[in-house]
Amino acid sequence: MTEILLAVLALSILGLGFGIGLAYANRIFFVKTDPKIEKILSVLPGTNCGTCGFAGCPALAEAIAEGKAAPDACFSGGYAVHEKITGILGVPVKIKARQVATLICAGGKRAPDKHRYYGPKNCVLANMYQGGHKGCEFGCIGFASCVKACAFDAMAMDDNDLPAIDKDKCTACGKCVAICPKNILELRPAQSHIWVACNSTDKAPAVMKLCGYGCIACGKCVAACKFSAIRMVNNLAKIDYNNCTNCRQCVLVCPTKCIKTDYNN
Amino acid sequence: MDLAKFITIIISVVFVNNFILSKFLGLCSFIGVSRETRPAVSMGVAVTFVTTMASIITWLVYRYILIPYNLTYLRTISFILVIASFVQLIEIFVKKTSPALFKAFGIYLPLITVNCAVFGAAVLNSEMFFENSLVLPGSFSMSLTQGLAVGVGYTLAMLLMSGIRERLDLIDLPGALKGIPITFIIASLMSLAFLGFAGFKI
Numbered sequence: 001m002t003e004i005l006l007a008v009l010a011l012s013i014l015g016l017g018f019g020i021g022l023a024y025a026n027r028i029f030f031v032k033t034d035p036k037i038e039k040i041l042s043v044l045p046g047t048n049c050g051t052c053g054f055a056g057c058p059a060l061a062e063a064i065a066e067g068k069a070a071p072d073a074c075f076s077g078g079y080a081v082h083e084k085i086t087g088i089l090g091v092p093v094k095i096k097a098r099q100v101a102t103l104i105c106a107g108g109k110r111a112p113d114k115h116r117y118y119g120p121k122n123c124v125l126a127n128m129y130q131g132g133h134k135g136c137e138f139g140c141i142g143f144a145s146c147v148k149a150c151a152f153d154a155m156a157m158d159d160n161d162l163p164a165i166d167k168d169k170c171t172a173c174g175k176c177v178a179i180c181p182k183n184i185l186e187l188r189p190a191q192s193h194i195w196v197a198c199n200s201t202d203k204a205p206a207v208m209k210l211c212g213y214g215c216i217a218c219g220k221c222v223a224a225c226k227f228s229a230i231r232m233v234n235n236l237a238k239i240d241y242n243n244c245t246n247c248r249q250c251v252l253v254c255p256t257k258c259i260k261t262d263y264n265n
Numbered sequence: 266m267d268l269a270k271f272i273t274i275i276i277s278v279v280f281v282n283n284f285i286l287s288k289f290l291g292l293c294s295f296i297g298v299s300r301e302t303r304p305a306v307s308m309g310v311a312v313t314f315v316t317t318m319a320s321i322i323t324w325l326v327y328r329y330i331l332i333p334y335n336l337t338y339l340r341t342i343s344f345i346l347v348i349a350s351f352v353q354l355i356e357i358f359v360k361k362t363s364p365a366l367f368k369a370f371g372i373y374l375p376l377i378t379v380n381c382a383v384f385g386a387a388v389l390n391s392e393m394f395f396e397n398s399l400v401l402p403g404s405f406s407m408s409l410t411q412g413l414a415v416g417v418g419y420t421l422a423m424l425l426m427s428g429i430r431e432r433l434d435l436i437d438l439p440g441a442l443k444g445i446p447i448t449f450i451i452a453s454l455m456s457l458a459f460l461g462f463a464g465f466k467i
């Protein structure tokens with residue numbers, strides 16, 4: 001009998017001792033947490049998608065409360081979540097210009113290969129071996145690493161083996177931009193409807209031989225633009241979105257049709 | 266207390282009886298946290314810290330509470346109690362004193378509470394360095410060394426595994442093997458490799 005009592009007593013005392021010790025330690029080392037964190041966490045989507053760059057929604061809520069992340073850092077929540085967070089923080093709602101991911105290549109299947117590639121169908125890996133199998137060293141490899149990276153189902157490969165971006169679904173989280181080994185995905189302001197779909201700094205003969213659908217640096221668009229929004233940099237037309245008025249004169253004159261627009265009409 | 270004894274303990278626990286790869290303890294975190302090298306190493310460091318401290322505390326509990334009152338059969342439950350409260354205490358303490366360290370440990374600290382490698386180290390200590398409920402000479406410092414070595418062995422295994430898994434991510438694998446299945450295969454191969462140490466006489 002005493003044996004059992006002793007055992008129960010010993011364990012109870014041990015447990016009680018640790019319990020009291022922990023309670024006491026918790027009081028001494030009490031850390032005040034910001035009540036805002038809880039509130040922000042409750043309005044975040046809670047899907048822990050990670051596109052904000054933090055380890056899930058709790059980490060982002062903490063960062064926003066501490067001011068380390070902007071109130072509009074949640075991509076998947078979008079404007080609705082941003083509005084609620086600004087309400088909690090008491091800061092003005094900031095309307096950020098919406099951006100969309102843009103593919104700046106038009107080659108795809110039409111651009112000839114320089115060698116056959118039998119490795120894993122992954123752009124990053126394919127790029128490690130002689131910069132991919134495409135003849136044009138700037139162009140899309142076409143193994144859809146960006147499509148796989150998209151957390152919002154906003155990308156799909158089209159008939160030409162190029163990723164097509166669904167403008168309505170794109171949240172401009174930048175995951176595809178980060179993964180593309182060729183750096184041919186960019187974020188462009190959503191209200192600009194024109195972009196140069198080429199990344200090749202090769203001269204015209206090389207572009208025509210390797211693709212035929214890229215920028216040949218003819219300069220017609222530069223001349224056609226009345227707002228001097230296009231410059232020629234390294235044999236490649238660059239649009240300055242601050243000056244562009246979406247007049248589409250450049251789209252009309254481009255001989256290789258590599259200046260694209262997503263206007264419907 | 267000669268140095269050779271300590272070196273023997275360290276080598277035997279880190280390599281010959283590596284807790285993960287030879288004794289198969291702490292496997293859940295070995296599989297779960299070994300995806301990338303950085304978290305794996307933080308986990309290893311956290312485990313090393315906890316095994317070392319837990320070795321000290323469980324030794325004290327075993328020596329001064331369980332043995333005098335003839336309660337050694339309560340070893341399991343009391344050790345778990347000790348380890349769980351100790352990890353909680355560390356968490357509270359670290360959260361207050363060093364938020365940076367708390368962030369680095371992150372979720373791994375609570376995970377260690379239920380890590381059987383920590384408990385295994387405590388039990389192994391009480392089995393190896395006590396005989397018939399009597400304290401062997403140098404028992405305390407040897408327990409401490411063994412606790413530390415268990416953590417080092419754990420970190421070593423985590424480091425190796427995470428390095429391999431980072432490369433595995435880039436390989437074109439059949440879909441059925443992707444993720445956990447290939448990790449199990451790799452773990453068993455590594456375990457076989459560590460079996461090579463088993464023949465060592467130290």
